[in-house]
Amino acid sequence: QKEVEQDPGPLSVPEGAIVSLNCTYSNSAFQYFMWYRQYSRKGPELLMYTYSSGNKEDGRFTAQVDKSSKYISLFIRDSQPSDSATYLCAMTGQGGSEKLVFGKGTKLTVNP
Amino acid sequence: ETGVTQSPTHLIKTRGQQVTLRCSSQSGHNTVSWYQQALGQGPQFIFQYYREEENGRGNFPPRFSGLQFPNYSSELNVNALELDDSALYLCASSLTSGVFGEQYFGPGTRLTVT
Numbered sequence: 001q002k003e004v005e006q007d008p009g010p011l012s013v014p015e016g017a018i019v020s021l022n023c024t025y026s027n028s029a030f031q032y033f034m035w036y037r038q039y040s041r042k043g044p045e046l047l048m049y050t051y052s053s054g055n056k057e058d059g060r061f062t063a064q065v066d067k068s069s070k071y072i073s074l075f076i077r078d079s080q081p082s083d084s085a086t087y088l089c090a091m092t093g094q095g096g097s098e099k100l101v102f103g104k105g106t107k108l109t110v111n112p
Numbered sequence: 113e114t115g116v117t118q119s120p121t122h123l124i125k126t127r128g129q130q131v132t133l134r135c136s137s138q139s140g141h142n143t144v145s146w147y148q149q150a151l152g153q154g155p156q157f158i159f160q161y162y163r164e165e166e167n168g169r170g171n172f173p174p175r176f177s178g179l180q181f182p183n184y185s186s187e188l189n190v191n192a193l194e195l196d197d198s199a200l201y202l203c204a205s206s207l208t209s210g211v212f213g214e215q216y217f218g219p220g221t222r223l224t225v226t
Contacts, residue, residue: 008152032212043202043217044155045114051212088154099145099168100204100215102154 003027006089006103015112019076023089023103026070030091030101033065035074038086038105047087048074079110114138116205116218124224130191133221137184137205143167144186145215146178149200161186162208190223198225 006023013019021035032051036044050056053067062075072091076083086107090100115138125131137144143162147155157170161180175191184205190197200222204215 004154006154036217041219043114043116043204043219045217046214049212049214090154095208099157099160099170100147100155101157102147104152104154 001026003101004089004091004103006106008104008106010107010109012109012111013079015079015081015110017079017110019079019083019108019110021074021076021087021089021106021108023072024070025072025091025101027091027101028067028070029093031094032092033063033072034090034092034100035061035063036088036090036102038088040085044088044090079108081110081112084109114216114218116203116216118201118203118218118221120221121219122222122224124226125193127193127195127225129193130189131193131223133188133190133201133203133223135186135188135203135205135218137186137203138216139184141184141205141207141216143206143208143213144180145204145206146186146188147202147204148172148197149202149220151199155202158188193225195225198223 034049035047038044064073086105088105089103145160146158149155159169180186200220206213206215
């Protein structure tokens with residue numbers, strides 16, 4: 001079993017839709033949970049991070065972590081064509097600066 | 113822009129050759145991590161350097177080695193290249209200070225091994 005599982009999609013939605021992206025994980029030591037966005041031919045950029053369980057909102061983006069279920073989600077409201085990218089979940093341990101363990105990424109296309 | 117640069121952008125090598133990839137971190141960042149991203153996969157951790165010492169290594173063989181320099185630059189060296197080494201190589205710099213340190217990624221070097 002991989003440490004982090006993420007449905008690679010691809011996912012195609014109309015503009016304005018609510019997008020839900022998810023990852024599951026198996027390592028209980030993970031404490032920091034991140035979502036990265038990666039445009040084609042670019043490096044990943046950090047969208048949001050959450051420490052331990054709970055929700056975090058930043059504009060149109062909401063990250064949720066449920067440690068009891070080992071399940072994390074990213075919701076994108078009012079999706080825009082500029083949101084079209086690959087979304088990667090990533091996790092790391094207590095220190096927060098160790099290696100990141102990534103999911104495979106979900107390729108999202110938002111159609112105008 | 114993250115302030116992290118990598119060179120070269122693209123590289124084509126032959127199986128068995130050696131390659132050196134370079135990264136310039138954000139000024140002040142004391143930690144650099146290297147990742148390998150195969151096509152259609154998430155990045156995989158290769159190793160991390162903190163203040164010029166290796167500070168953690170992923171499941172990669174010893175022919176993957178690195179260096180970090182005091183001027184916030186670093187290198188990834190790969191010997192005896194194999195076809196499976198074809199991937200995007202990403203470096204990420206961060207400031208390790210006991211709390212969460214965001215890793216800022218460069219644009220990557222795309223390596224093709226033929």
